[in-house]
Amino acid sequence: MAGKKNNKSNSKDTAKSKEEDKAGSSETGKGGKLKPATSINVRHILCEKHSKKEEALEKIRNGAKFDEVAREMSEDKARQGGSLGWKVRGSLNGDFEEVAYGLTTSTTSSPAVGEVKTSHGYHIVMVEGRK
Incomplete structure (x- = not known):
């Protein structure tokens, strides 16, 4: 038994x-490409200086949680772990949006990140959800 x-x-x-x-x-759809999403749940870390962005990225690569690094190092005013919440396509800076919508979903403890420079500074981006 x-x-x-x-x-x-x-x-x-x-x-x-x-x-x-x-x-x-x-x-992901056929060919492993991401299916189109109309909105994403996105987080970011904003740094004015490239060196600070690299320092934050190194912490993440060494196992630090994305939201904790965001609280510690992001220069964005809304430091809620870097959360921007759900954003519909077309509501973000063009370059930022292109990077964000190209990322797979991940968690703050094991983030898949992208990097982009905008007029605001250097961003490290992760996506927690897609619709």
Whole structure:
């Protein structure tokens, strides 16, 4: 009987893995390209100086959480962990938006980041959700 129980839990694990695979691939279409989104939940770290942006990026690469680095180093007035909230396409700076909409979703503890320079300074960008 113990063997049957293990088989059941293995099939549940397999089913769960398939669901997780579907969820993970829901943002990519054929050819691995991102499906078009009409809005994204975006965070950023804004630094006036390139050297400060590089320092923040190094902290993230070394395992620091994105939101914690944003609170510590971002020069943006709204320092809520760098959260800009949900933004619809067309509501952000063109270059910033292009980078942001090109990113896959990730978490603050393991962020997939992009970088862009705008008239405001140097940004490190991550996306937490896509619709």
